[in-house]
Amino acid sequence: MERPLKYFDDLHIGDVFPKYDLEITSELADKYFVAIDEDPYIDETNGKTMMPPTFASVFATGCYKKFIENPPNTLHTKQEYKIFQPLHVGDNLKIQSSIVDKFEKKGNNFLVFKAIATIDNELALISSATLLWGKQV
Amino acid sequence: MMNDIKKGKKLPKLKKIITQDKINLYAEATGMTDPIHTDPENAKNTIFGSTIVHGATLLDYISETMYASFGVLWLTNGTIDAKIIAPVKNNEEIVVEGIIDIVETMPDGSKKVVCVFNCSDSKRIAAHAITTVNLNSSLK
Helix, strand or coil: CCCCECCHHHCCCCCECCCEEEECCHHHHHHHHHHCCCCCEECCCCCCEEECHHHHHHHHHCHHHHCCECCCCCEEEEEEEEECCCEECCCEEEEEEEEEEEEEECCEEEEEEEEEEEECCEEEEEEEEEEECCCCC | CCCCCCCCCECCCEEEECCHHHHHHHHHHHCCCCHHHHCHHHHCCCCCCCCECCHHHHHHHHHHHHHHHHCHHHHHHCEEEEEECCCCECCCEEEEEEEEEEEEECCCCCEEEEEEEEEECCCCEEEEEEEEEECCCCCC
């Protein structure tokens, strides 16, 4: 799917992105743990690999990238999350993200994304991220 | 899980070296492929002068310390509120330091632990975070 490039003025508070399904595959988990230079977490009760909560937070608040492209030099400045259940390899997350705030500060443009992730209709994670949105060049 | 949970106790210090290979893997895994992270040539012409690590990676390092200290409870009910203060360039060493700031008994008898973290590179604090974990959470 082609993703349109969206600048600050193109995006608005209340914009809601389509629901997005993320399957936590073993390949994705392996890649993520290598990238963060960490050993996988093994759930002693079932032998399954558990994921760091930041993993889901990053995918949840970043899922807008499945639908739009951000300008270059877009950066995270704040990130919050609350986890409600452990995440395991094999879980299917259903994620929905929206824009809940936008503001300008010191000549920079900021967008705040909030995302909710569920597993089998049960809440798994609420996350928000404040992004310094890249400028049009 | 760590013993002796009380206000002022330091959590295990964590050190990580940022490399371009790790940044690239993170970008590949998450889809966060902005050139400021992945293109060293392009990054030379930015205000940073080199590629920088994804800010969320610093949260992962904090999460690693929380998992080492509080085990599966961190993965079950943890919260984090983090501010990325400064960019961390490729090849920097990150030091993650956390301390227990509050141990609070909740109305239901559970204990809530609040920790404060700083992630620093060789020059400055790059990220600051407050985390919480409930120690008496029933596991799912």
